[in-house]
Amino acid sequence: MDYGHPLRFGTLVAAASGTPEHAVKLARLSEELGFGLIAFQDQPYRPDLLDTWTLLAWVAARTRTIHLSAGALNVPMRPPAVLARAAASLDLLSGGRLGLALGAGDDRDEMAASGAVPISPGALGEAIDVVRGIWSSDRTPLRVAGEHYRLDGAERGPAPAHNIPIWVGGHDPGTLRLIGRQADGWMASIDPMEPGDVRAAQALIDEAAAEAGRDPREIRRFAVIPEFDGPGGRWVEALLPLVLDEGVSTILLRTDDPGALRRFADEVAPAVCGAVAAGRSSQGTAVRTVPSAFVRARRHPGIDYDAIPASLADLAVEPGDAGYAAVRSTYMRGGSPGLVLRPRTAREVADAVAFARRQPVKLSIRSGGHGISGRSTNRGGIIIDLGQLDQIEVVDKETRRVRIGPGARWGQVAAALAPYGWALSSGDYGGVGVGGLATSGGIGWLARRHGLTIDHLRAVELVLADGTLTRADETHNPGLFWAVRGAGANFGIVTAFEFEADEVGDVGFGRLFFDASDTAAFLRGWGAAVEAAPRDLTSFLIMGPPRPGQPVVAQVMVVVDSDDPDTIIDRIQPLADVAPLLDHVIQRVPYAQIMEVPPGGHNGQGEPVSRSGLVGHLTPEFAAAAADLIMGGDTYFFQIRSVGGAVSDVPPEATAYAHRSANFQVTALGASRSRLDRAWDAMSHHMSGLYINFETDLRPERLDDAYPPGTLARLRALKRRYDPDNVFRDNFNITG
Amino acid sequence: MPDYGHDLIFGSFITPAAAAPQQVVGLARATEAAGLDLATFQDHPYQAAFLDTWTLLSYVASQTERIHVSANVLNLPLRPPAVLARAAASLDLLSGGRFELGLGAGGFWDAIGAMGGRRLTPGQGVRALSEAIDVIRGIWDVDNPARFQVDGTYYQVNGAKRGPAPAHGIGIWLGAYKPKMLRLTGAKADGWLPSLPYMPGGLREITESNAIIDAAAEEAGRDPAAVRRLLNIGGRFGPGSERFLSGPPEQWVEQLAVLTLEYGFSGYILMGDDPAALQIFGQEVAPALRELVAAERRSPVGSEAGR
Known part of the structure; x- marks a missing residue:
């Protein structure tokens, strides 16, 4: 039993309220050591622990790449509609790094003492409906008529930055079946030193998933492993069967000890990775993530989603994704593209062009999405959205040479050049993107004094239809440089513009x-x-x-x-x-x-x-x-x-x-x-x-x-x- | 009586727009850079266009070093008080004592109900808030050996553990306008935090409200000066005009000095989401107002005139 999910490691920390900085330090250390996830235990009735949600937001502001989660959030003490908006907010603030682990809570007496009402697995399922309903871009108000949770026309939104996975903690059959029906992951404590019946639980989840018309591979399986001590090699041996035979793909190390984190990262994680890779290759297990049934049902024919290049996959947005509503349309045109690719580098732009060429659908290029002609979205096709390529840098102060990515907005350009006493006349609105304007003309506020935007262009770097990265200026590819200044959209995707700015106070x-x-x-x-x-x-x-x-x-x-x-x-x-x-x-x-x-x-x-x-x-x-x-x-x-x-x-x-x-x-x-x-x-x-x-x-x-x-x-x-x-x-x- | 003699604090009132999270955080940073003391955010958890205020408060506190943060004001009905109290203490501990608890009874009951919250009448909302303050203070009161019990109509605690204790004495500031809320402010709160645009009665309403707070404080055996008076204000910097807070910084200073010395306010929170205005507010208005108020408070004539 191996679902072929990419193998990940994380840490699970109980954040002591007596030493608040320690939890923050552990989070940063986990990131530094290459753990993919930091989770904080949530028992909101315990005075010796920091409030988990507060801590997650605090840590999000102090880390850059590591994903964040609770392990798991106590739903009875955290109203799910507010939690959903909080989760979307944290996902937006953290750049899509949140996983939402939910649970019914384990100490009913303590919960009751703080005024909370315990809930059943069924109520947890209702809470998941509430959370997903708030995140949905559906335009109708949200109504949930559950036995425990009732929403009566709540607003939906904000949409999170990415499809926040919902992981559920628990061992009992009701919860396992709930996970099979509704969750994106199962989070449970498993002691690999005492082999238990993980398989039976997995089978129960899979059975419920199949009954609900889901692919069991949609559900990631976590193992929280207890205090780590003894020789690292023994742990490697114990963890290996958990991954290759029992379906676990995320291992959360429960510890508050920086030394243990370091030792696990040195001695155990790399060895497990190597052995799992070898084991999977000998068993012929393909490593992949299966999107949810919801996402798959919204895919467009004609696009081979499974072939999206790995370099683009993490930022790609498709119709079933949380971020779709934010990228489907432009300023002037309603769109329903089948796929939005968001390359970060010129090389990734080339990957996107190569992929898009093989798909028999429309291809639109977007920088800011403000174009009056509305050509930067489409229906059923592919968008290459250049918004990530938004760097603005001064190349040479003497000649006022600046280098600007196509995804920057002209308002940002104006703000960035202002400290130098410079400006580039663009259009009449700061929200317009650089690329679409600087490949066509650019009739701006200083046009009669300083000319068109393209008149300040000194060089471009662009990706051509065959994927070549090339540079064009008055001496290299002068014909191409001529064409880019007025008909650029026909010739390639400019990944960097070099302009000569004007002195403007x-x-x-x-x-x-x-x-x-x-x-x-x-x-x-x-x-x-x-x-x-x-x-x-x-x-x-x-x-x-x-x-x-x-x-x-x-x-x-x-x-x-x-x-x-x-x-x-x-x-x-x-x-x-x-x-x-x-x-x-x-x-x-x-x-x-x-x-x-x-x-x-x-x-x-x-x-x-x-x-x-x-x-x-x-x-x-x-x-x-x-x-x-x-x-x-x-x-x-x-x-x-x-x-x-x-x-x-x-x-x-x-x-x-x-x-x-x-x-x-x-x-x-x-x-x-x-x-x-x-x-x-x-x-x-x-x-x-x-x-x-x-x-x-x-x-x-x-x-x-x-x-x-x-x-x-x-x-x-x-x-x-x-x-x-x-x-x-x-x-x-x-x-x- | 006014002028309760508090040090002056100045802050910003930032719209937590979900469409531009980093811009929202940027305004908080601009608040700190402008030398202001406090960044505050409105809290309407039923509104999809806003970021969750609690999440934002923690994120912003983590990205700043000096300013205090507060909701302006937090929606109690959708935030269970026991968890809220521990979350508040946690944020105060993480931030080294930079959290204040602006709190409101809730007002948009249909929207609260649509979110799965309990619909209350305004009067019930005030009583619920009063009980919630007992819950919150009880959680923070870690030195109290008594069993922690609140038998409220709206909130109950039945032997919950107290703690964690916050890093400093978190101020509970209430957004209050009507007599019941004002009386609760006098009886139990550390601050009164209304918005000037929501007080159609203007200066007269302020005077009357202060009197209600003061009387309720005395009735509860408290010094009225225990309740700091803060005010959300809007305005614009520009050429002088007849309108309140519409003119050059010097005009603001004069007008806010009157509010300070004659109407009891000692905290001013600027609405408008304008970083340039925050800069003027922090760099020009705040120091000049502090100086003027200090001079007036030193002068016996000034303080007599103030009373």
Whole structure:
């Protein structure tokens, strides 16, 4: 009897309240010695012990890798709904290091003396339902109508960072059957020096598991072994049959003695590991972890989950996983991917690409998930989420060269560069990820003074479709470097960007609200004022359909790249004179402050509908058409960003972003694709080109709007060279 | 009577957002870096958008060195008092005496009931809290040789072992607004911890509440000064204005000095989750207010005016 689980070792500590630091020391020592788990005994009625939950959270903050558990938590004294949220919280704080061991408690008299009501194995099962129900991402309120535990419409959440395993302690048949039906592990004291009938207990668990339609291999088996003394070799001999013949795969050493920990780690653990590996290989036992029936039932056809590379398996998220709700959707789009891979290194990105290529499903690449075009999630496919690659480092202070991972957010970049007095103009929102923006353009708050984000790019490192890691700059792979700056998503996955930052200190930041009832005149006037302004001014305008009984309001945001109050006012004044001003705020702030965003994930729903166009000037004809669009109700969000200035200094052929002469980028978001397309198509002759990040129209003509013929021909030639099989095709694919 | 003469303490009131755990911890660290004395977190265990406050308190205490931590305030109905008392003592021991127990009777009874908790009327909730304080103090009272017995309507202890004892005298601070809660505060608590935005009666309500607490304390044979008065406050730093706590730090100092010398408060906890504001609060408001209050307390004229 061997379920083939990877072999693990842990320690079980009774944390004396008289010497609180000792338990913390044992936890850190366990981590240092390579134990995978530290568990603290939980008897909340004992004054000589520290409170286990408090200690677990304390220790989580003082360790980095070791997993944490109780052995096991006393459920009658810890209400399960609160415990579930506490567990999810600790899992989030610790980066997914919690295992939740539960038990009915062993000293009924002491529990009763402290005011607790003892519970049966059945009630423990109800508690497990409560805990899993709280963790679930199901949108309905949680109701549990148990005999002991009743929940009547509780909120669900937060979701933990990983699928917290629930392990149950106990020896009696009722508890063993409960474990077979509901638990992810069995935790029991077993003295290997006195061989007992572990097999009978295992059989009972397996039988109950099979009856419940589960694979017995879903259930990990723990042995808590007593005080460790005597020669290490005897222990190796005693532990070996426990693993190879009796199904145990996690051995918890019960001790409070650092010396015993060290000796076990030196003399016993490595020898048992070696002997188990040898034994398993001679018995032909495959070592693997079997996901729960719940997880397996939610897998998508077409993805070979068992073949996920080992380097990616621990952070991969699939639909049955606790963390799925947090990664499935993006800012603008509801998604239901079959698998989200989260590589930590360029090498792991290559592993992810190699794996994804073999699966006959869509492949989407995500950096921050903020893209308006919504291409960073999908339905049923694979996402390579680059959020872990979020390093920001200064390479050379002299040349202001910085190296940034694709998963960093622009708000973090701004905060990291601020102490140097530097900034990189990106977009208008700090929550946007680096990768998606820096491979397409980057129309930001300092665009007219400092150009596009891609204009600051000096080199990239990327993983190509064939898994090659390569570097591209003006001298190495210059064609690839050209293509990455405007059509990067077609060529590979950039794992590091090297930018030259600008010197930027405090800036003027104004928000002006206008009565734009004469909408066309307002747009013309704002456009003319922006074009007439020196380059240190960049301005974005947002409008939507007027609310009933309200005037048409335009919100204008303006950044002046100057810390001189007079200059700031001088620059903004002509804009303020364009129409009646309803309200305004003008501040001098650090650039990083404009990019500060509240934290939070994405929970987009449905499909984004947006169109983009580039225009030279806000002519009377364009302004009239735009006013009709805004007043017509087919767009709920209409934005114009100023470009021009330094953006136009770069020759059109220098990068794959070619529409350099435009002074404005126009975006409209709509609720109905057909209605927005009809309205937009009718005014598209006023525009010349588009910005791919704000365009969701999938009609092939858009490719010709995005790239002039010469640019597109060069891109296609490069695409045949770098991605001949069109692996990277889900985001503005350039193959015709 | 006010000005009970306590040293001033300053803290932060941090939203325990589950969406950004490390940012929450970061605000606690920013609290310490700003020179403040205390980081506090609201506790609504029925709300899925929040991290569990107890877990967070322990994690934050472990990641800081100097500041005290407290819930603001802890939801008693979902946290059984005997376990809570031992957990509080444990955290106080682990942190070297940096834990305080902000405690509330609970208010959102439907949400508490939905979590499997007991639904009580507000009056029952106050009595339950009173019993819970007896349980908690009884657990901490390790030198008491008597059998530990609480025969409450809501909480019972029947011979449980006492202990562990905390590392310092943990303050029990109650979030109280209504007369019954205020009387309980005077009779049994070490602190009163209301939120200014929840006191529509403003200064008059404060004066009346202090009087109720003081009378209840005296009735229980306690010195009213045994109850520290702390206040959750919101506001903004910026150009001067007519509004309370909306202006430059000097304006805050003047206004908080009035609350200290005339209305009895000696602890101020800033809401808003804004690290820049915490920095100003800790670096500019706190030292200037301490200095001003110390000067006023030394001056006989000032103290007379204060009374």
